[in-house]
Amino acid sequence: VSSVELTQHYLDRIKQLNNKINCFITVTEEQALEQAKAADTAIAAGNASPLTGIPLAHKDLFCTEGVKTSCGSKMLDNWVAPYESTVTGNLKAAGTVTLGKLNMDEFAMGGSNENSFYGPVRNPWNKEMVPGGSSGGSAAAVAAGLAVATTGTDTGGSIRQPASMCGITGLKPTYGRVSRWGMVAFASSLDQAGPMARTAQDAAMLLNVMAGFDPKDSTCMDRAVPDYTATLDQPLKGLRIGLPKEYFAEGLDAKVEQVIRDAIAEYEKLGATVKEISLPRTHHSVAAYYVIAPAEASANLSRFDGVRFGYRCEDPKDLEDLYKRSRGEGFGSEVKNRIMVGAYALSAGYYDAYYAKAQKIRRLIRDDFLKAFEEVDVIMGPTAPTPAFPIGAKANDPVAMYLGDIFTISTNLAGLPGMSVPAGFVDGLPVGLQIIGPHFEEARLLNAGHQFQ
Ligand code: GLN
DSSP: OOHHHHHHHHHHHHHHHHHHHOOEEEEOHHHHHHHHHHHHHHHHTTOOOTTTTOEEEEETTBOBTTBBOOTTSGGGTTOBOSSOOHHHHHHHHTTOEEEEEEOOSGGGOOSSSOOOTTOOOOBTTBTTBOOOSSSHHHHHHHHTTSSSEEEEEESSSTTHHHHHHHTOEEEEOOTTSBOOTTBOOSSTTTOEEEEEESSHHHHHHHHHHHBSOOTTSTTSOOOOOOOTTTTTTOOOTTOEEEEEGGGSSTTSOHHHHHHHHHHHHHHHHTTOEEEEEOOTTHHHHHHHHHHHHHHHHHHHGGGOSSSSSSOOOSSOSSHHHHHHHHHHHHSOHHHHHHHHHHHHHHSTTTTIIIIIHHHHHHHHHHHHHHHHTTTOSEEEEESSSSSOOBTTTTTTOHHHHHHTTTTTHHHHHHTOOEEEEEEEEETTEEEEEEEEOSTTOHHHHHHHHHHHO
16 A cells, blocks of 8 residues: 555544544644655655654654644643654654644643543543553554554653553663653653554564664763664573562452463463562652652743743733743643642752652662663563553542552663563453563563564
């Protein structure tokens, strides 16, 4: 098929199904068809990359020149970025087609996609269920066949957890592997963009283009990007898998555990060896994250003041009224919670007790992983403790929601790559296997994911 035909197919499906799933905030039909035409011309001229003409869609926190970037917030409902993020720019330069921008939890804060100004995203496997979050629109779009693959971002699990709940493959790269330039910042020391796709092979093709040095992001590493597709077929014989006993403990749904144990048994059949390991500080990770992430968010979100960007209240009485009402009306409640928690944790008198303590815990969590990786090549376990849950079920219980991140958050605190691959089903809902690797070993994760698929 031509790229125009392929693109038209996806645009038709979006028209037919988006009102049921609510995964797209913006559909860029005209632009997509133009890009597809250009891609077909490039292919005819023998001037194509492996991704030329492939229709993708992007989480609505990647700045896209000339197309609204809302970040799932009323604050940015009318904001059009004057420049392009490095990730989306790289993908465009590779010839991909952009179908539009995807729904998400407001400012990427959430684990269920219920915190969006544009309403909840619905899980394509069961529309009463959440798709996971915050990249829920990205996961649902792939699962429902409304895009070939998508981009997401992961600060505490937001690529892997929705990938698990929607039955797709999602990879959070090592911190510093992919440029954060042009991503609306949530928690800058944790945020990382990655691919969300049907298979590890598709994810590898996207990561090939997304990864790499960018002088515009000072935390982006100047390190060669391997061809992630080149090692997908390596045999897994001798791969040493570690199972952290803390990931198979209380709180893990028994049926999810069975799916994960069955997946591990498949790896043993492929020649991998399995041993139990310990990540003893796991139980501190959620607490440390929910100090560090809000602290960084409170600083990052101070730029939304009603003056420079986005939403401005009507008829402000004076400057203070302008700030207060613009922020009060522009942000949703979860974002306000995080700003307040973060500002508190950073304030004089509390900084050492909360923020500095959390940073020390963060280092210990990283040390636990590095020690584990002296004995094993990858760590495996569940991505999330449960399959998707009903929309509304945890809406009034933020702590229950936060505990859903228990298996993903420590990876971000340690800066490690982590991936979720579909492993099976519990009561008709997909469940993901998480694979965590040492820093910059994305190729190893993709290889392990591909061999399993
Ligand atoms: N669920 C976590 C949170 O609410 C993680 C979000 C993310 O990774 N962006 O902060």
